[in-house]
Amino acid sequence: MQRKLAVANWKMNGTIEKLQDIESLTKIHQQSQVGIVICPPATLIYQAVQITNNSNLQIGGQNCHYDTSGPYTGDISADMLNNLGARYVIIGHSERRNSYDEQNEDVYARATAAINCNLTVIVCVGETAKQKKQNITLDVVVTQLKECIPNIQDARQLVIAYEPVWAIGTGKIPTINQIHLVHSHMRKQLNKRFGSEIASQICLLYGGSVNPHNATDIFAIPDVDGALVGNSSLFSQDFSSIIVALESSKF
Numbered sequence: 001m002q003r004k005l006a007v008a009n010w011k012m013n014g015t016i017e018k019l020q021d022i023e024s025l026t027k028i029h030q031q032s033q034v035g036i037v038i039c040p041p042a043t044l045i046y047q048a049v050q051i052t053n054n055s056n057l058q059i060g061g062q063n064c065h066y067d068t069s070g071p072y073t074g075d076i077s078a079d080m081l082n083n084l085g086a087r088y089v090i091i092g093h094s095e096r097r098n099s100y101d102e103q104n105e106d107v108y109a110r111a112t113a114a115i116n117c118n119l120t121v122i123v124c125v126g127e128t129a130k131q132k133k134q135n136i137t138l139d140v141v142v143t144q145l146k147e148c149i150p151n152i153q154d155a156r157q158l159v160i161a162y163e164p165v166w167a168i169g170t171g172k173i174p175t176i177n178q179i180h181l182v183h184s185h186m187r188k189q190l191n192k193r194f195g196s197e198i199a200s201q202i203c204l205l206y207g208g209s210v211n212p213h214n215a216t217d218i219f220a221i222p223d224v225d226g227a228l229v230g231n232s233s234l235f236s237q238d239f240s241s242i243i244v245a246l247e248s249s250k251f
């Protein structure tokens with residue numbers, strides 16, 4: 001896995017026709033030096049994997065259960081994602097935390113299941129608008145890192161996405177300094193826990209209203225290794241521009 005990563009989170013969007021976007025991205029970014037991951041709805045994963053075989057795009061899920069199989073109507077296990085050929089899974093997205101009341105301990109259990117099934121887990125952390133107002137962003141993020149992230153042996157098992165909840169789908173983003181502050185603080189915490197050799201290799205993404213206009217500035221921030229992109233990733237030209245911005249970034 002490359003340290004720099006552009007991840008598309010399609011959320012609950014896209015039917016069969018949308019697979020064409022993935023096909024065109026594989027062609028346009030054939031020679032890309034950065035990692036590109038598309039997380040389509042689960043219904044498209046199998047075909048998306050077939051399309052991206054022999055390309056440098058990879059496919060991920062948007063969530064997984066903590067158990068391998070069992071009586072969990074409507075759920076998908078990490079083992080099932082792996083079996084389909086997915087290589088990544090997003091865990092702890094704020095939409096899951098809000099709509100399904102997923103707590104840090106759930107995130108931890110799901111992330112553990114994902115790692116045990118050889119998926120790279122993309123763990124989302126970030127403060128709400130209220131917590132930002134209270135000036136407790138760093139505390140919130142540190143607690144989430146502590147409580148959500150399982151032990152890892154290898155940096156390639158883990159990606160962390162800093163996604164301020166108030167920035168998701170709103171068109172608002174934190175200042176460059178705020179993003180820098182949180183990302184360098186996350187790196188310090190990871191250093192303490194995993195040691196510098198592993199911590200320096202863990203990919204830290206920023207997510208929340210990333211678009212082709214702000215991507216270059218965001219990718220110029222030290223300790224920002226890429227982006228988790230929602231809305232803009234639904235427009236393949238926009239996502240492509242974001243990938244190009246990442247490819248040209250220094251850090």
Ligand code: PGA
Nearest residue numbers: 168169208209229230231
């Ligand atoms: P957004 O979503 O880019 O639409 O803000 C990001 C995310 O939810 O991961």
